[in-house]
Amino acid sequence: MVLLRDKASFFLGVVNLLAAEFVLIRFPDYFPLLFSFWFPMLMALRLYFYAEAHYEFFLIDYCYFVNFIGLVHVWLAPESPFVFGMFYAAATGPVCVAILAWRNALVFHSLDKITTLFIHSFPAMLAFSQRWLANTTHSRECGPSARYRPGDGLLYGTVYLFPGEQQVIGGEAGHMETCTPPHSSLTLMVAGLSYYVFWQIIYLLITEVVCGAYLSQHPEELTSMRYFIERGQKTALYRIVASAMRACGLLRDGDVMKIGEFRTLMTFVLSQLLYTVITMLPPLLFQGNVWLSSLWLLAIGLNAVWNGATYYIQIFSRRYADRFSEMFAQKGKGSKDRIVADAAGGDSNAHADKGKGKDKERGGTGGGAEARTSPSGQGSDQATEGGQSADSARSTTGSHISSARSETSSVGSSDDRDRAYHRAFVMGIAAASVMDGEQQAASDVDPFQAPNGFQSKKLN
DSSP: OHHHHHHHHHHHHHHHHHHHHHHHHHOGGGHHHHHHHHHHHHHHHHHHHHHHTTOGGGGGSHHHHHHHHHHHHHHTOTTOHHHHHHHHHHIIIIIHHHHHHTTOOOOTTOHHHHHHHHHHHHHHHHHHIIIIISSSTTSOOSSGGGOOOTTOOTTSSOOOSSTTOEEEETTEEEEEEEOOOSSOHHHHHHHHHHHHHHHHHHHHIIIIIISHHHHHHOTTSOOHHHHHHHHOTTSHHHHHHHHHHHHTTSSOTTOOOOTTOHHHHHHHHHHHHHHHHHHHHHHHHHTTOHHHHHHHHHHHHHHHHHHHHHIIIIIIHHHHHHHHHHHHHHHOOSOOOOOSOOTTSOHHHHHHHHHHHHHHHHHHHHHHHHHHHOTTSHHHHHHHHHHHHHHHHHHHHHHHHHHHHHHTTTOOSHHHHHHHHHHHHHHHHHHHTTOOHHHHTTTTSOTTSOTTSOOOOOOO
């Protein structure tokens, strides 16, 4: 079931990425429909899985409120400049920058990670399309002659660098006109901060008043502040906040922030407010420049891609090798004969030993085939030998993967550790080729999923 979920997540993640790119570039007027289609479904799935993990209080975080105001803008108040200002300032600012702050990663096979990335990235894409691409009252204007035509893309229509600057309009050479953004940066900032203050009041009422007694009696229920205080002490943001508290005399050297203290609550609230104001400034200053706005979102998106690559290479492959080691340790039988390269050996020896392992595998398989055709019954003995060879393969391969893992504790550089894990990963793949029908019966075991379930968490 876990494997099926991960496969479906990978498939839908890739399809959604391609669909979003196509609609955003070719039919920007219809991007709100794509956003409205995915958000309710992903929220239903997130509610289901988060309820099991005691994470449901994360669903009242600021980023979810921003996604909700995006739906309000699209369906209830598409012409309201104040609602659009609340959405644009929050979506392209603090919610989008959360991808950097909490190291969101583009990991297609993880439903949790892909949903988190959707929550933080799609509102910014929707706000960008409403501001620059779609035919709305909030899109760029230089008078009635410069109204944007759906599907024109970024290469046509009005393009200007800064408010008040004259540029070519509608691709017509020589036609110059002064451009003025439909909303000022100050208006968007005031609207965005108003919505943030509204959310903060609602959040504190829920966590400190309505559900305060319940949360105090159930420490297993996580909120953003609890997660930040109890599990985020190694993050750079925690160190910055703790340093600021020590500088202000709110925290002594050696002390840590504690849940339930008023100073911790106020510090958390004020630090979030400061983060919101700082992260709103760049996109609002860029809101009169289509190219700077595009580069802002592109840089954040590329960071998510880089984090995904880091996850697959440095984390995912190691867990894959660890999982193979556990499976072989449980099912390993027979002798300790080597059929694959030693984990510490060179590439040439690995290829040579891998060939020997395949020869053994072919010998066992051939015995099985002979058992079906030999009238003397000798083929049955050969089939038995083939099965023992497979059992030996599992046992010895598991031991060598474990050897590769233990090797990392004795090497000095990170490159050496990565190479050791890579060898363990390759041997896990090689070992899979000698696994018989008994191993296929355990195919429901997910080699990609760490035993603790959710592997990542974001706070915003």
